[in-house]
Amino acid sequence: MDSSTLLYSLDLVSGNGLTLSSEQRAALHTSLIILKRNYKFHRVLFWGKIMGIKNDYFIAQGVGEDEMKDRKCLYSFNCMDWHLLPHATEALIAEVDVAAKGRFIGDPAYTYEHTEIRHRGEGDDAVEEEVMVKVSEERRLAVTVFTIDKEVAVVPRGAYIKSPHGTVQTNRSFEGLNPTEAAKLNNYLHFTNPKNLKKKSILEMADLNPSIDFLDPLSDDIPKGSWSLQFEHGSRVCVIRSLLWFGLTFFHVPETSQYGYVYMGDGLKNLDLPFMM
Amino acid sequence: MENSVEDLSDQKQQAAACFKAFLLKNSTKTNLNLYDHMVRVLTRVMDERLENAVDVIEDLSLEVKRSMLQEKQSTLRDTPSTTSSELLAEQQRVLFNHVDEGEHEEMETPLPNVAELTFFLEQTGVGLGREEMQRILLALKQLVDIQPLQRCRFWGKILGIEGNYIVAEVEFRDGEEEEEVEGAEEVQEDKEKEEQAQEEEELDPVPKSSYKPPAPVPKEPRRSGTNKFTYFVCREPGLPWVRLPDVTPAEITIARQIRKLFTGRLDAPIVSYPPFPGNEANYLRAQIARISAGTQVSPLGFYQFREEEGEEEEEGARDSVEENLDFESISVHAMVESLSAWVHHIQHILMQGRCVWVNLAEKTENLLDDDAEEEEKEEEPDEPEPEVGPPLLTPLSEDAEVNNTPPWSTRISSNLISQYAIAFVRSNLWPGAYAYVCGKKFENIYIGWGLKYLGEGFTPALPPPPQPEYPSGPEITEALDPSLQEEEALKEAQEEQQAALEDNDAMDGEEEEEEEEEEEN
Numbered sequence: 013m014d015s016s017t018l019l020y021s022l023d024l025v026s027g028n029g030l031t032l033s034s035e036q037r038a039a040l041h042t043s044l045i046i047l048k049r050n051y052k053f054h055r056v057l058f059w060g061k062i063m064g065i066k067n068d069y070f071i072a073q074g075v076g077e078d079e080m081k082d083r084k085c086l087y088s089f090n091c092m093d094w095h096l097l098p099h100a101t102e103a104l105i106a107e108v109d110v111a112a113k114g115r116f117i118g119d120p121a122y123t124y125e126h127t128e129i130r131h132r133g134e135g136d137d138a139v140e141e142e143v144m145v146k147v148s149e150e151r152r153l154a155v156t157v158f159t160i161d162k163e164v165a166v167v168p169r170g171a172y173i174k175s176p177h178g179t180v181q182t183n184r185s186f187e188g189l190n191p192t193e194a195a196k197l198n199n200y201l202h203f204t205n206p207k208n209l210k211k212k213s214i215l216e217m218a219d220l221n222p223s224i225d226f227l228d229p230l231s232d233d234i235p236k237g238s239w240s241l242q243f244e245h246g247s248r249v250c251v252i253r254s255l256l257w258f259g260l261t262f263f264h265v266p267e268t269s270q271y272g273y274v275y276m277g278d279g280l281k282n283l284d285l286p287f288m289m
Numbered sequence: 290m291e292n293s294v295e296d297l298s299d300q301k302q303q304a305a306a307c308f309k310a311f312l313l314k315n316s317t318k319t320n321l322n323l324y325d326h327m328v329r330v331l332t333r334v335m336d337e338r339l340e341n342a343v344d345v346i347e348d349l350s351l352e353v354k355r356s357m358l359q360e361k362q363s364t365l366r367d368t369p370s371t372t373s374s375e376l377l378a379e380q381q382r383v384l385f386n387h388v389d390e391g392e393h394e395e396m397e398t399p400l401p402n403v404a405e406l407t408f409f410l411e412q413t414g415v416g417l418g419r420e421e422m423q424r425i426l427l428a429l430k431q432l433v434d435i436q437p438l439q440r441c442r443f444w445g446k447i448l449g450i451e452g453n454y455i456v457a458e459v460e461f462r463d464g465e466e467e468e469e470v471e472g473a474e475e476v477q478e479d480k481e482k483e484e485q486a487q488e489e490e491e492l493d494p495v496p497k498s499s500y501k502p503p504a505p506v507p508k509e510p511r512r513s514g515t516n517k518f519t520y521f522v523c524r525e526p527g528l529p530w531v532r533l534p535d536v537t538p539a540e541i542t543i544a545r546q547i548r549k550l551f552t553g554r555l556d557a558p559i560v561s562y563p564p565f566p567g568n569e570a571n572y573l574r575a576q577i578a579r580i581s582a583g584t585q586v587s588p589l590g591f592y593q594f595r596e597e598e599g600e601e602e603e604e605g606a607r608d609s610v611e612e613n614l615d616f617e618s619i620s621v622h623a624m625v626e627s628l629s630a631w632v633h634h635i636q637h638i639l640m641q642g643r644c645v646w647v648n649l650a651e652k653t654e655n656l657l658d659d660d661a662e663e664e665e666k667e668e669e670p671d672e673p674e675p676e677v678g679p680p681l682l683t684p685l686s687e688d689a690e691v692n693n694t695p696p697w698s699t700r701i702s703s704n705l706i707s708q709y710a711i712a713f714v715r716s717n718l719w720p721g722a723y724a725y726v727c728g729k730k731f732e733n734i735y736i737g738w739g740l741k742y743l744g745e746g747f748t749p750a751l752p753p754p755p756q757p758e759y760p761s762g763p764e765i766t767e768a769l770d771p772s773l774q775e776e777e778a779l780k781e782a783q784e785e786q787q788a789a790l791e792d793n794d795a796m797d798g799e800e801e802e803e804e805e806e807e808e809e810n
Contacts, residue, residue, distance in 0.1 A: 023418035028448060029721055029736025033414045035703050061414075065698050065717065090704070114744065115694050115717065185348040191372060240450045245421065246381065247374030253448070255550065258720075258738060278720060284747040288550045288740075 013272025015044040015056045015072070021272050024249050025261040030061070030276040036070070039091035044072060047086065047094055059085065060259075060275035062153065064118025071097075071157055071275075079172060080180040080203065085157050087120075087150075095120075098151055100158035108155040111147040116279050120150035156279045164254040165203040166230065166262040168194075168271050172203070174226045183224075186269050194250045194266040197241060201227035208232055237289050255289075258282055321357070329353050381527035384427040399441040399459075400426075400433045406443065406732055412702040413713040415723050415734065417446065421526075425455055428526035435530075436521075437462045444520065444581075445721075445735035447573065452553025454522040456577060457530070460512075461519065504649055506538035506641050514636060514644035515541065515578045522573065524553065531555060533574040538642025539566050544575035546750045551739055563750055576739045578638065583741075584722035585635040585733050586685060586714065588624065591616050592634050594682070610634055610681055618728045624712035625701045628686040631714055631724070637678035646676045691718060692744025718742055 013021045018040060022031055032040070040058060048056045053074035062069040069087045072094060076082030086094040098104070111126035126145045131138055173183045193199045206228045212220075230239055230252075240253045254260040259277020264270065282288075312324035330350050334342050342349070403426035410416045417425070425443060433441055440460040447454045509516050515538075521530040547561040552569060559565040559572050592610040624630050636644040679687065688696040696718045702725075703710040716722035721737020759765075771779070 023420065026416055026418045027421070027453070029415055029417060029446065029734075031411065031414060031416045031418070033412050033702060035412075035705065036414065063715070065695060114692060115742075184345055237450070240448075242452065243373065245418075247372070247377045255450070278742075284548055284743075287548050287747055287749055 013058055013274055015058050018058050024245060024263040025274050027244050027251055028261055036091050043092045062116055062279040064116035067118030069153060078179045079182060087153060097154040100155045104151055105155050107145055107147050108152050111145045112152040117149060122149040160257055160275055162204045164257050164260045166200050166252060166273050167203045168264050169199045169201055170224050171271060173223045188267045188269055191266045194264060197239060198229045198231035200230045200252060203227065235286060238285060255285055256282055377525060384431060384527050399438045400430055401442050403443055409711060409725050409727055410734065412711055413723060413725050424526035428523060429457055432457055432521055432530050447551055447739045449551035449553035452524045454573065457521045458518045459521060506643060507647060508535065508537045509643055515638060520574060520577055533570055536574045536578045540571050540575040541578060541638060541642035544572060548740060548747045580719050580722060580735050582635050582638045584716045584719050584735060586631045586724045587634045587731050588619055588726045589630045589632050592682060616729060621701065621710055621712045624726055625699045628697055628699065629684040631685040632682040634682060636681055639676045639678050641676055694744055
């Protein structure tokens with residue numbers, strides 16, 4: 013969520029019990045402004061908190077010209093000193109998937125090791141080879157943040173527009189969903205490169221607005237029911253929680269342009285979801 | 290020259306007039322014209338002085354057009370539709386009613402100080418927001434007013450898919466408890482009896498299974514073990530509080546094997562394997578019992594064992610604690626440094642689903658005895674009998690690890706101003722469970738999904754192995770039909786035997802006649 017409205021928005025997403033202490037809020041207000049100047053970001057978002065066993069990571073995102081592509085992630089332990097996270101490449105994601113297991117420790121230098129025995133050659137020449145995959149926690153963190161953004165980042169429909177040049181920007185005239193629309197999952201979109209959009213039939217595409225509907229709606233997610241949509245704070249605020257990534261909370265106040273999401277959790281994907289519904 | 294200049298300006302003016310006329314031409318569809326529209330849009334820009342107006346001119350124009358179409362006068366009257374937020378606000382308004390109590394009673398109220406709790410929790414980075422906590426406090430006040438309570442505590446909040454539960458942990462005043470649950474059980478028993486009666490009436494009964502389920506572990510009585518406290522839940526502050534039923538050991542045992550999310554409806558069925566006995570209210574109660582037993586902690590020395598005069602209890606069965614009045618606060622650093630400064634003050638739940646082990650074998654027949662013992666052997670190979678859990682007031686440092694994850698993490702609320710900081714622990718087994726300590730004050734809270742951290746993928750329980758087929762013996766195997774030769778051979782053999790018998794009879798017929806007669810008789 014935007015760092016400038018952090019104070020206000022944090023109370024709206026704290027329904028799952030996690031928030032920031034006054035000290036952390038104050039520190040964020042100071043440090044994120046400096047961060048914005050130093051890295052020349054257009055906007056700085058407070059992304060969330062990943063809880064480790066020994067320490068917690070606070071994560072901020074800086075946004076450049078393009079809201080979707082120009083994003084950089086930074087982490088901090090004390091909300092003051094920020095360190096840039098490496099870019100999550102395909103190879104890195106594969107490595108982390110293999111090696112990293114269990115809870116985050118809270119030490120970026122900690123290395124996860126995984127030994128794998130691979131067979132090479134055939135018949136008598138078969139050689140067993142031990143392959144060691146080493147991944148530092150800093151890289152795991154980068155991949156986790158990237159994956160969470162890819163799988164469960166949420167924006168209301170119409171909040172972002174894609175210009176004819178292909179850049180994605182906030183929609184200045186977004187005035188919020190109305191309460192009826194806000195209760196439906198198909199008015200919320202995944203803020204990531206669309207996967208299913210092109211597969212839609214012409215009939216479905218007919219009432220889509222290409223400058224707004226360039227993203228996948230949440231209602232198409234598989235399995236169905238991987239989201240919990242509720243109205244909280246006296247039924248005024250629409251709160252969406254992901255059941256796939258426990259800890260991701262999105263809020264939107266209908267008929268205002270206030271929306272945002274935050275992740276506060278242990279950074280583990282809920283793979284047991286099919287058994288739990 | 291002058292003429293030509295005038296001509297030119299005339300021409301220009303004429304062209305301008307033509308263009309204006311063109312702009313003023315009304316659209317055949319909407320009866321609007323562009324000139325007026327542009328005027329309106331530009332007037333609006335002038336009035337509002339928008340930043341970068343050119344970027345949003347399309348939207349402005351659209352808005353202006355839309356505002357033209359609004360019907361200002363309509364003969365239809367607006368029927369105000371009540372939204373859910375209005376309904377809820379109406380219900381929550383009751384919470385804010387000030388009841389003027391005639392006399393200022395100085396009676397000790399069981400109402401917890403949620404405002405203080407909010408203050409401390411916020412420092413640890415936990416909380417539901419001040420406004421929400423205030424509402425919860427008011428809702429708890431409502432609960433205290435309508436129920437005869439001796440003790441009340443804000444236990445926490447459990448998140449569900451459609452709604453959340455706010456949970457209050459209460460203790461009734463002595464003798465003022467309502468008995469509700471007993472009735473339900475009797476009804477169940479009656480039903481069972483009816484079914485039995487029906488079965489007996491049938492003339493040709495279906496073969497009955499010889500399987501006897503192991504005897505159910507008896508429920509713990511009120512105010513002891515897992516049923517030490519009573520729990521009330523409500524969906525939103527202001528909505529009615531619902532009392533949860535008491536928990537049975539069977540519910541706890543099954544709840545340990547399943548992994549389900551709460552829906553937010555107390556009467557929702559729990560579809561699971563192994564089947565859960567009861568609906569979501571029972572499941573919620575079972576999870577609350579498990580979470581309480583696992584995560585309710587207090588600083589070392591705050592509680593002490595109750596010294597009872599009538600030495601009736603045995604060694605190790607000390608199941609109640611009381612506040613230690615001489616408790617001296619432990620320094621924050623000591624609380625953060627070591628987990629042994631924190632102790633559990635709620636009894637551990639055994640594998641049996643109870644806090645106090647009960648010997649099932651005593652009550653039931655020998656046949657069932659074996660089963661029970663076998664089960665126990667499976668569960669705890671080292672200590673088959675009786676089950677013993679860690680005693681009360683066991684330090685957290687002795688909690689077991691799960692998949693190399695330490696069960697607790699300790700933190701300090703502030704590193705910058707450590708002299709006023711408070712210490713808190715976070716459970717890694719039950720994500721969402723927190724406890725803080727500040728001086729002599731401590732509190733526990735759970736806000737989460739009500740699910741335990743497993744450390745690895747959840748493996749659902751497998752169905753039991755199928756019943757073995759009965760042993761095949763000669764009495765149930767089908768015999769081969771004899772061939773013609775075999776039949777003839779048999780016939781010959783029988784004839785020979787017959788002949789031999791007749792010979793024998795002829796030999797000693799007279800001697801054995803009497804005997805035969807006797808045998809025949």
